[in-house]
Amino acid sequence: MTAATAPVVRRRRRSSRVTPGKIIIWVLTALLIFVMAAPMVWLLISSFKTQNEFLTGGIFDLPAQWQWNNYFEAWVTGNFATNVRNSVIATLPSLFLLLLIGVAAGFVLEVMVWKGRNTTLLLFLAGIMVPGQMLLVPLFISYFRLGLTETYWPFILTYTAMGLPLTVFMMAAYFRSVPREVFEAATIDGASMLRSFWAIGIPMVSNAIVTLGLVQFFSIWNDLLVALTFVTNPDLATIQVGLLNFSGEYGATNYGPLFAAICLNVFGTLIVFLMLSKKIMAGMASGAIKG
Amino acid sequence: MRSVLGDRKTIILLLAPALLFYTAIKVVPIFWSLGLTFFEGNVLRGFTPAGFANFTRLIGDSNFWESLTFSFRYAAVATVLQVSAGYLLALLYVFALKRSSVIVRTICFFPVILPTVAVAQLFKRLFAINPQPGPVNALIEFFGGQSIDWLGDATTAFWVFMIMDVWKSMGFFAVLLFAGLVDIPEELIESARIDGANGLRLVRHMIIPLSLPVLLAAVVFAINSTFKVFDSVIALTNGGPGNDTTPLTLYMFRTTFTYNEYGYGSTLALALTVVAFLITILVFRSSRRDITASGGAKK
Known part of the structure; x- marks a missing residue:
């Protein structure tokens, strides 16, 4: 030995x-x-310091007084509240629409029998390869001519379409793991396919829908490219655009509120993640094997 | 039953919304963008046909070649670092921590879900020199060194990007590769141990070949995301100093929306798409050869 x-x-x-x-x-x-x-940890501690403490005090020192005011400042003066509202308005409708039509398409492409379904699946799959930059110019021209720039519509439309290839592909894979006999039995019992979809298909892949929903939620919530391209009005800026421009709004950077804003963004996301982490991890692992 | 499973009305009802969205907002713009490469102008000025002018300009545009080189360098180094760090972590989870790895796994996965902008803002302060040295420079000074202007120099800025990327993504690759390692049958490793294979040799001759497919999937994924890096660059250096850290994605974005050259912007987007596509094909091709080669060697 x-x-x-x-x-x-x-x-x-x-x-x-x-x-x-x-x-x-x-x-x-x-x-x-x-x-x-x-x-x-350093981020969290720094978010409670005064400007003076941050600039002249020791970098690893604790604040003399915990400045909760920084958070108030970031939330109100730093427009953070508006940004969060915009992000919610941009994310939730896109996510709902994306999952609804993506799951339906995955069902049709995997469970139902028709000519051309493999070609259609490939068409969706090909979309994963195309970088977002390829779509920006035509989409900007379209939204501009339709008068949609400076509204929430470009967010909702673009996020839904950009998330579709992965959603459709993954949902088709998840439906593959549901035994076909289940749907055949339902058909013999006289259920229409539409009914099978609502009453059997969706409940059987509900875990997968939650996992995929989380993945898509984070990718939309954290997006910068689309949020930066179609909207220049600060009143419509999402949380990421707001954070990107945070220092600019004060002229000279106000470090306490800046760190408070980063903290809100970081720890807000972490709390969502902690509540749902088991599901994400399980879904990631199974997705890796199937993909 | 066939007729119910192939019910035309249901198919159309369930598929049409997705297909419509996908066609209108992805397929049509792709071809529209292709068409735009033969025009120049923007939404306010209107468009005029330009023939192949955009393409000849692309060939002679030193900014394009520089940004492409930066994208390549970024993708190559970041992919190697991310995947190897993730692989080492996965090995740690599976063979050293075993059951107790859940907490470590979760902590390392934290940064993955964080917004890139927030992470970049954080790293900007971690590596800051003005107005006050950040923690990294403070540590250097503590050990008697000189503060470094990390983001003011192209080379050091590049390494800040790499550190940030590895910090943010290794947990993701660790979980991905973890799934592949867990699938290796316990008996195979046990029998190799009995045959006298120890730590490093076990990893090299047993574990790496057996987890090669997942490893290559991770490489493809890493290349694809790092080659399209955008958020972290905009938030950390905004392409500077000068244009030294400008990847192709950011150059395309600037050309289009800062300088309002939509035709040339579309040409740059096309170049980005084509190169990304070629890289993926190249990796897939070489990976297939690798898998068969190592499979043959084992037999």
Whole structure:
């Protein structure tokens, strides 16, 4: 037996024993967690400092007084409330529409039998390869001529269309894992396909819909390209555009409120993630295998 | 039953909305954009036919070649770093932490879902030199070094991008590759151990070949996303200093919406699409050869 296999075998027998291998792993893991968490801790602490503390005080010092006011400032003066509202208005309708028509299309392309369904699936699949930049110019011209720029419509229309290829493709894959016999039995019992879709298809893939919905939610919520292209009016800016231009609004950067705004963005997203993380992870793993 | 499963009315009702959206907002614009490459102008001025002028301009445009080179360099280095960091993490999860990896996995996955703009704003301050040295420079000074103007120089700015990208994405690739590693049968690894394969040799000759398909899927995914990098560049350096950190995506965006050259912007978008497409095909091709080669070697 070589020296390197010894710790492995010993650990198997008595897991409470401390070995050099284990210590190395612990140190590495601790270092990893530090690297991942430290920037966020620093961000959080800095968001409670005054401008003066940030500029002249020690970089790792705690604030003398926790400035909750920074958050108020970011929320109200920094237009953050408006940005959040805009992001919600842009994201939720797109997400709903995207899932509704994407799931329906996935169902038709996988469960139903008709000529040309493989070609149609390929057509959707091809869309994954095309970068968003390829669509920007014609879409901008169209929205401009239709008078839709400076409204929420470009967000909703573009996000829905851009999310479709992945949604349709993944939903078709998920429907593949539902046994065909289920739908055939329903048909024998006299259910129409439309009814099968609502009463059987959707409930059977509801977990997949939630997972895919989360993935799409984050990709729409975090988008910058579309949000930056079609809307220049600050009153319609999404949370990402608002954060990008945050420093500009004050002339000289006001660090406390800026950090507070980043914090709201970061920890808001983290809370959503923590509530739903199990589902995301499970979906990611199964998606990787199927994709 | 065939007729119910193939009910035309249901098919049209359920498929038409998606198909309509997809055609109107993706398919038509793609061809429209192709057509625009033969025009010049913008929405206010109107469009005039330009023949192949946009393409000849593209060939001679040094800004285009520079931004393309930057995109390539970014994609190549970031892909290698992201996937190897993710792979090391996945190995750590599967073989060292085992059951207790859930917490570490979740912590490392945090940055993946964060908005790129927020992460870039954070890293801008972490690596700041003005008005006050950020934590990174503070650490350097603490150990007796000189503060570095990280984002003021093209080379150091590039590495800040790489650090940020790895920090943000390695958790994603770790979970992706984790799924592939978990699928390797325990007995295979156990029998290799009995045959005397230790840590590094086990990884090189057993685990890497067995997880190659997932590894290559991760590479394809990483190249595709890093080659199209946009958000983090705009938020971290905005392409500067000068044009030194301007990828093709940002150059296209500026040409179109800052300089209002829609025809040439479409040509740049086409170039971006074609190059991204070629890279993907290239990787897929070489990956297929790799899989069969290692499969043959095992037998």
